[in-house]
Amino acid sequence: MKAVVFSGKGTPLQLCDVPTPKPTKDQMLVKLQAAAINHRDLWIQQELDMTGRPDGIILGSDGCGIVTDLGEEVDPLWMGAEVIIHPSLNWGSNPIVQGDSFQILGNPDNGTFAEYIAVSRKNIFEKPPGLSKEECAAVPLSGLTAYRALFSKARLRSKERVLITGIGGGAALWALRFALAYGATVHVTSSSDEKIKKAIALGAKGGFNYTDPSWADQAKKEAVFDIIIDSAGGDQFPKLLDLAVPGGRIVNFGRTAGAETTLSTRLLYWKQLSIFGTTMGTRDEFMSMIDFIESRSVKPVIDKVFALENIQAAFQRMESQDQFGKIILAIT
Numbered sequence: 001m002k003a004v005v006f007s008g009k010g011t012p013l014q015l016c017d018v019p020t021p022k023p024t025k026d027q028m029l030v031k032l033q034a035a036a037i038n039h040r041d042l043w044i045q046q047e048l049d050m051t052g053r054p055d056g057i058i059l060g061s062d063g064c065g066i067v068t069d070l071g072e073e074v075d076p077l078w079m080g081a082e083v084i085i086h087p088s089l090n091w092g093s094n095p096i097v098q099g100d101s102f103q104i105l106g107n108p109d110n111g112t113f114a115e116y117i118a119v120s121r122k123n124i125f126e127k128p129p130g131l132s133k134e135e136c137a138a139v140p141l142s143g144l145t146a147y148r149a150l151f152s153k154a155r156l157r158s159k160e161r162v163l164i165t166g167i168g169g170g171a172a173l174w175a176l177r178f179a180l181a182y183g184a185t186v187h188v189t190s191s192s193d194e195k196i197k198k199a200i201a202l203g204a205k206g207g208f209n210y211t212d213p214s215w216a217d218q219a220k221k222e223a224v225f226d227i228i229i230d231s232a233g234g235d236q237f238p239k240l241l242d243l244a245v246p247g248g249r250i251v252n253f254g255r256t257a258g259a260e261t262t263l264s265t266r267l268l269y270w271k272q273l274s275i276f277g278t279t280m281g282t283r284d285e286f287m288s289m290i291d292f293i294e295s296r297s298v299k300p301v302i303d304k305v306f307a308l309e310n311i312q313a314a315f316q317r318m319e320s321q322d323q324f325g326k327i328i329l330a331i332t
Contacts, residue, residue, distance in 0.1 A: 002016070013311055030118075036137045105123075154229070164187075165231065171253065177300070
């Protein structure tokens, strides 16, 4: 089969012929139709030491396709089914936090930038019927991250005011879609006025350009927020404490603006704020997310679709920071 293989830092991704996997025991073999790229795939290329892994790895956490072969313990009714892949592997028994064996599909296990993948039946779900294969591929990692952040962590309630930072990426746009579908009033931030305009066209009430040093002061004049969903961290993060209402909830799941920051503990305790960290989600949350998408006809925002062999151009698109929505790989 054709697959995109990562061999180490500083090495371009290569489209190679590799053996097609065979499903074992509880696994299904999925002929992939579409995948999506995430910042995680970019960070792996920039940071991962591949010493001791001479064969490299197939990246990719998001994918959908058709079941073409079954392990011996899998119900034969799955054969030929259109499916979506849940990329949280071995979460563990505690829904509050992942266990020591937790992994995300695409490292260290081979991922979805390939024509086929073998995955445990526990991580396979029927494709939401209202989504195209490209839309389906846009769901798993970023959709689940946003769903857990909004509903499991922040406990979003209808008509609450939500601020989503860094609009344009997949998880931030899923958070926008989910929050609006649940009846929230949403504002966004971005370094791009054009992206803010696009978010408003999708239903956001307003937005703030965080390259303006006074953006937080402008935001306070317009609204303060019950919930803030942040994927950036960095030196802008302390401003979020000031923008939250007393008793507000701030959820972070990323570090695109840097991992280090300094917080005002006075604001934290005096306003009785809650700050949550989160990553990915459980199997039950994935099922709940799919139900939410189906019942409320929520669709992802697609930025651009690339052929699998043009994956380098797809990552260049991500690195340019021009994207607004998920970047998709068409496989078949």
